[in-house]
Amino acid sequence: MVRMSAEERRESVIRAAITEFAQRGYYGTSTEAIAKRVGVSQPYLFRLFPGKKAIFAAASLRCVEDVRRVVEESSKGLEGEEAVHAMADAYVRLITEHPEKLLMQMQTYITVAAAEAEGDHEFGEAVRKGWMRLWDIVHVSMGADVNETATFMAHGMLINTLVAMGFPPEHRVWEGMYPEARVTGRLEKS
Amino acid sequence: MVRMSAEERRESVIRAAITEFAQRGYYGTSTEAIAKRVGVSQPYLFRLFPGKKAIFAAASLRCVEDVRRVVEESSKGLEGEEAVHAMADAYVRLITEHPEKLLMQMQTYITVAAAEAEGDHEFGEAVRKGWMRLWDIVHVSMGADVNETATFMAHGMLINTLVAMGFPPEHRVWEGMYPEARVTGRLEKS
DNA sequence: CTAGTTAGTGATTGAGTACTAACTTTCTCG
DNA sequence: CGAGAAAGTTAGTACTCAATCACTAACTAG
Numbered sequence: 001m002v003r004m005s006a007e008e009r010r011e012s013v014i015r016a017a018i019t020e021f022a023q024r025g026y027y028g029t030s031t032e033a034i035a036k037r038v039g040v041s042q043p044y045l046f047r048l049f050p051g052k053k054a055i056f057a058a059a060s061l062r063c064v065e066d067v068r069r070v071v072e073e074s075s076k077g078l079e080g081e082e083a084v085h086a087m088a089d090a091y092v093r094l095i096t097e098h099p100e101k102l103l104m105q106m107q108t109y110i111t112v113a114a115a116e117a118e119g120d121h122e123f124g125e126a127v128r129k130g131w132m133r134l135w136d137i138v139h140v141s142m143g144a145d146v147n148e149t150a151t152f153m154a155h156g157m158l159i160n161t162l163v164a165m166g167f168p169p170e171h172r173v174w175e176g177m178y179p180e181a182r183v184t185g186r187l188e189k190s
Numbered sequence: 191m192v193r194m195s196a197e198e199r200r201e202s203v204i205r206a207a208i209t210e211f212a213q214r215g216y217y218g219t220s221t222e223a224i225a226k227r228v229g230v231s232q233p234y235l236f237r238l239f240p241g242k243k244a245i246f247a248a249a250s251l252r253c254v255e256d257v258r259r260v261v262e263e264s265s266k267g268l269e270g271e272e273a274v275h276a277m278a279d280a281y282v283r284l285i286t287e288h289p290e291k292l293l294m295q296m297q298t299y300i301t302v303a304a305a306e307a308e309g310d311h312e313f314g315e316a317v318r319k320g321w322m323r324l325w326d327i328v329h330v331s332m333g334a335d336v337n338e339t340a341t342f343m344a345h346g347m348l349i350n351t352l353v354a355m356g357f358p359p360e361h362r363v364w365e366g367m368y369p370e371a372r373v374t375g376r377l378e379k380s
Numbered sequence: 381c382t383a384g385t386t387a388g389t390g391a392t393t394g395a396g397t398a399c400t401a402a403c404t405t406t407c408t409c410g
Numbered sequence: 411c412g413a414g415a416a417a418g419t420t421a422g423t424a425c426t427c428a429a430t431c432a433c434t435a436a437c438t439a440g
Contacts, residue, residue, distance in 0.1 A: 003387060003436070023304055027218035030427060041389050046429060106300050109354040113293055114213055116356045124356045131355060135363060146366030154344035161347050164299040165321060166306045166314045173325060176336030193406070193417060220397065231419055236399060 002039075010048050010058075012038050017059040022103035026056050026111055057123055060108040063101050064130035070094045071134060075141045083141035084152065089180050091156060095163065102160055155181070192229075200238050200248075202228050207249040212293035216246050216301055247313055250298040253291050254320035260284045261324060265331045273331035274342065278368050281346060285353065292350055345371070 004012070016037035020029045031052055035042040049055045074090030075083040095102040112124040139149045159181050167173050174181060194202070206227035210219045221242055225232040239245045264280030265273040285292040302314045329339045349371050357363050364371060 001388080001435095006387075009387085023307060025215050025217060025300065025304075027215060028304075031429085032427075040387095042427095043390085043429075043431090044388055047388080052428065103300065103303055106296065109351050110215065110293065110296050110300065112356055113354045114215075114218075117213060121356075128355055128357060132363065148366075150348065150366030151341060151344070154341070154348035157347035157351050158340065158344035161299050164303045165318055166302055166311075167318060173322065176338075176340030191405095191418080196417075199417085221399085222397080230417095232397095233399075233401095233420085234418060237418085242398065 006048060009038070009040065013040075013045060013048055013055060014058050014062050017055050018063060018104050019100045021056055021059055021107055022100040025107050026052075031055070056111065057126070059104060060111070060123075061126055061130060063104045063108065064127060064134070066101060067091070067094065067105070068130060068134045068137065072137050075137070079141065080143055085180075087138065087141060087152075088155075088178050092159070092180050095159070099163070102163055106160060106164060196238060199228070199230065203230075203235060203238055203245060204248050204252050207245050208253060208294050209290045211246055211249055211297055212290040215297050216242075221245070246301065247316070249294060250301070250313075251316055251320060253294045253298065254317060254324070256291060257281070257284065257295070258320060258324045258327065262327050265327070269331065270333055275370075277328065277331060277342075278345075279370050282349070282368075282370050285349070289353070292353055296350060296354060 013034065016034050017029075020034050020037060023029075031045050032042045034055065035045055038045075045055065049058065070090050071087050074086045078086050108127055112127050115121075115123045135149065135153065138152055139146070142148050142152060155178060159177070162173060203224065206224050207219075210224050210227060213219075214223075221235050222232045224245065225235055228235075235245065239248065260280050261277050264276045268276050298317060302317050305311075305313045325339065325343065328342055329336070332338045332342060345368060349367070352363060
């Protein structure tokens with residue numbers, strides 16, 4: 001048994017939670033599954049986080065932040081066409097190497113909707129804030145054209161959807177997408 | 191108590207299942223919640239469907255089909271710019287009047303990913319087939335330009351995402367979208 | 381060494397859940 | 411009417427899951 005500081009453990013929990021929640025969603029994921037992946041007893045999660053929802057929220061926000069960071073860093077110092085290419089490339093690489101982050105994003109969107117419907121606006125507010133940070137980064141990188149920004153983000157959402165639905169890279173549905181998008185492959189079982 | 195034919199009941203179950211699964215996903219929705227909404231005892235669902243998964247699949251596929259039908263009918267006899275406008279308008283009206291169908295679509299995408307990861311390709315195959323039918327309708331309506339088709343679908347996915355995340359219609363994130371998209375409002379608790 | 385703090389576990393509980401089996405009610409039609 | 415089929419119910423099983431409680435093991439400062 002490896003002892004860690006609470007802060008380090010929380011990090012491990014967040015990473016494990018992303019892969020678990022990504023695959024089976026909030027309700028489909030048991031806290032025991034997360035604990036097993038971390039290598040810790042299930043009750044101990046409740047020392048590190050106040051409850052299951054808090055774990056999900058932490059995983060969600062981390063994911064949003066990861067995407068923002070990757071896109072931001074990829075386009076640093078670039079402008080226009082070059083920036084677009086770099087950002088698209090970076091995003092596709094992220095979700096190719098970490099498909100769980102793609103699914104976690106989609107789980108997040110849906111869960112925001114559910115949370116809002118139940119009167120919890122805090123989670124949604126945080127997610128929207130993270131999204132707008134990403135939006136603004138793309139926006140300035142693209143020369144502050146709202147239409148182009150929207151189209152760029154839209155293609156990102158389409159990539160997410162097609163990958164989630166399991167369209168293989170060679171499928172004709174990928175025609176008409178940024179050519180980089182095609183490298184995106186199948187989701188793996190983990 | 192109103193007696194119905196099994197076929198009629200199945201229809202009611204599908205409608206109820208869409209609203210329930212849309213909000214809380216596959217695992218978050220109990221068969222009892224669906225039965226309550228239908229106005230029937232919970233075990234009776236298992237006479238009408240072989241199991242919970244079958245109910246979800248029926249709800250998913252119905253939703254995909256609804257979208258396809260609405261888009262197809264809206265663009266009938268139109269071409270190019272006119273068809274685009276009509277389809278966008280029809281889609282936005284559909285998800286404004288039936289927000290549950292928007293969420294159910296997103297639940298479907300995620301659940302396909304989960305099903306594929308567990309070795310069930312049947313469900314995914316059916317969903318992809320439905321999606322391609324929609325794709326092809328849009329494709330021919332838009333004059334068979336793959337880039338435009340992809341961009342159109344992409345904007346649809348972005349609308350889904352923004353609505354799910356709860357961005358209000360007046361939010362600046364809607365700038366740069368088709369103007370029709372803006373009418374889309376908040377999801378309601380039902 | 382000792383006292384106190386931090387990291388972690390095992391046992392349990394109470395609520396919920398998908399699904400089955402056996403039974404009852406209502407409709408239909410010769 | 412009477413009988414079979416179709417529509418529906420009640421009761422129950424076997425199981426899972428988030429969260430709590432009371433406890434132990436390991437580290438650390440004086």
